[in-house]
Amino acid sequence: MDIKKPDKGGVKESLNESIRVFGPYMNLGLQMALPIIGFVFLGVWLDDKYSTSPLWVLVFSAVGLFASFYYFFKTVSQNKIESEGEPPKE
Secondary structure: OOOOOOOHHHHHHHHHHHHHHHHHHHOHHHHHHHHHHHHHHHHHHHHHHHOOOOHHHHHHHHHHHHHHHHHHHHHHHHHHHHHHOOOOOO
């Protein structure tokens, strides 16, 4: 019985293509969490400095959430446009 080994070039090309396609999405979780955490710590520091208990934490938490989701949707829509090519002009 003759068993064929997989073509190493094909497997490597397939892996490279998968990484190229999914690469921009692999670090989105970290890129969403870091601004939120950073802005929360900034809010905590400002609240401690000026004794305005939840004010700055809430404000900067909202800013961090907005920035994270903005970056997320920007990345997803940009990669969707690149994968589909240019939209047809009407």
